[in-house]
Amino acid sequence: MSIRVAIAEDQAMVLGALAALLETENDIRVCGRAANGREALTAIAQQKPDVLVTDIEMPEMTGLTLAGEVRERFPQTRVIILTTFARPGYLRRALDAGARGYLLKDRPAAELAEAVRRVHRGLRVIDPDLAAEAWDSGPDPLTERERQILWRAGEGKSSAEIAAELRLSEGTVRNYLSEAISKLGAANRVDAARIARAKGWL
Incomplete structure (x- = not known):
């Protein structure tokens, strides 16, 4: 067979x-x-x-x-x-x-x-x-929601666009991005997305 x-x-x-x-x-x-x-x-x-x-x-x-x-x-x-x-x-x-x-x-x-x-x-x-x-390499520090938001931010979408897409408030999106940036030791959302992508976390 x-x-x-x-x-x-x-x-x-x-x-x-x-x-x-x-x-x-x-x-x-x-x-x-x-x-x-x-x-x-x-x-x-x-x-x-x-x-x-x-x-x-x-x-x-x-x-x-x-x-x-x-x-x-x-x-x-x-x-x-x-x-x-x-x-x-x-x-x-x-x-x-x-x-x-x-x-x-x-x-x-x-x-x-x-x-x-x-x-x-x-x-x-x-x-x-x-x-x-x-x-x-150590475990992936991102939650699934942080990953969803950071991936969109890395694609160049604004907090408002991400919020509308995921049905969240802009403040919630900014909080998730801030948490992800902190976890990755990144300078900003673009840097965080770059680091996470290189590790295979996005």
Whole structure:
């Protein structure tokens, strides 16, 4: 029986290359392709793959949010995060969201197929260098709400815009930003967003 795999990747060329790579394996069949997280959820509902391979930074829904949704709604599908971002915070958040694998795109191609097999068997597959770095990097200090607000601030949105989007008061938004800036030892909201992004906390 082939291992049924869905792939979520917003870059069409990369998506095609990943599908072609996995299709060369006799025991793996690509049953779904998606350009973002929402499309991936639809594909999983329809195709019920054994394994989802997903990027992190995608429009509509990030791979980290997608991993959490899959764990809640489709627990039979195991998730592998495949990304260019070697950020310890991303790895921690991916594992917290239920991902079973975390690989970097610069690893040899054969490692992806083997990771699919291992995750399908119920094992966990994590890039070894990143795992060691994550162990040393310390926990993510941000709350989920602080993360939501800081991410929007880093995109250049004003406190008023963030407040309207999240249905909060401007004062509440400023309080969350102040707390996040303090936790990160940052100079301002832009600096805080930069630090958090570099750590993989955004």
